[in-house]
Amino acid sequence: MAQQGHSVDEYLETIYFLAFPIGEYRPMADGLPTVSVRVAEMLGVSRASAGEMLKRLEAEGLIERGEQKEALLTKTGRARAEKVVRKHRLIERLLTDFMGYTAAEAHVYADELGDTFSEDMVERIAERLGQPDRCPHGWPVDPAFEQRENNELAPLADLPAGAKATIVRLAEHDGDLLHWFYDQGLEPGRELEVRSTEPMAVRLNGGEVGLSDKAAAGLFVRPA
Numbered sequence: 300m301a302q303q304g305h306s307v308d309e310y311l312e313t314i315y316f317l318a319f320p321i322g323e324y325r326p327m328a329d330g331l332p333t334v335s336v337r338v339a340e341m342l343g344v345s346r347a348s349a350g351e352m353l354k355r356l357e358a359e360g361l362i363e364r365g366e367q368k369e370a371l372l373t374k375t376g377r378a379r380a381e382k383v384v385r386k387h388r389l390i391e392r393l394l395t396d397f398m399g400y401t402a403a404e405a406h407v408y409a410d411e412l413g414d415t416f417s418e419d420m421v422e423r424i425a426e427r428l429g430q431p432d433r434c435p436h437g438w439p440v441d442p443a444f445e446q447r448e449n450n451e452l453a454p455l456a457d458l459p460a461g462a463k464a465t466i467v468r469l470a471e472h473d474g475d476l477l478h479w480f481y482d483q484g485l486e487p488g489r490e491l492e493v494r495s496t497e498p499m500a501v502r503l504n505g506g507e508v509g510l511s512d513k514a515a516a517g518l519f520v521r522p523a
């Protein structure tokens with residue numbers, strides 16, 4: 300997890316995720332955490348290396364600094380980030396649908412393979428797979444659709460006790476957490492009911508599963 304040398308594309312993917320928050324509420328507790336802190340957390344790298352990479356992205360015109368020094372994708376940066384996430388999601392489908400890997404395995408391998416395929420190859424993969432709508436973890440292949448759908452979803456952590464919802468997407472940047480979701484049967488398409496909050500517990504498939512704060516924040520659902 301805490302490997303060195305994440306690529307420019309992996310950083311863009313992370314900034315893209317932070318740029319389009321899911322659900323109504325934007326976490327702003329204790330002021331605005333600088334983006335390098337959140338990017339460092341998500342990628343499992345030091346703040347210093349995240350800061351260095353953000354400087355490089357800024358020098359390359361992929362991000363710019365906003366009024367509060369936050370990192371914003373430029374038009375070029377956003378176009379490239381959207382290509383990166385689309386490619387990542389299609390390669391994941393190649394791994395699961397064609398090569399037989401599990402959904403939990405697919406994310407890490409797709410990151411490793413990202414640079415291998417040209418844009419033309421990615422389009423051919425999409426065609427052969429029948430233009431899939433989503434990656435195995437529920438993230439839409441089409442970024443415009445993804446951004447629209449964000450308004451209809453919420454992190455499970457935002458739901459009150461008694462709420463019913465369907466799982467739509469799983470956060471995938473934390474490999475251990477992703478495996479844990481699948482081990483618990485917390486998969487896209489499953490319905491659940493919130494039994495209690497703090498700590499969060501849900502009823503699922505007739506059983507009950509307790510979730511850590513991190514897990515509840517990384518499970519994106521469509522409230523019923």
Ligand SMILES: [Zn+2]
Nearest residue numbers: 391434435436
């Ligand atoms: Zn995925």
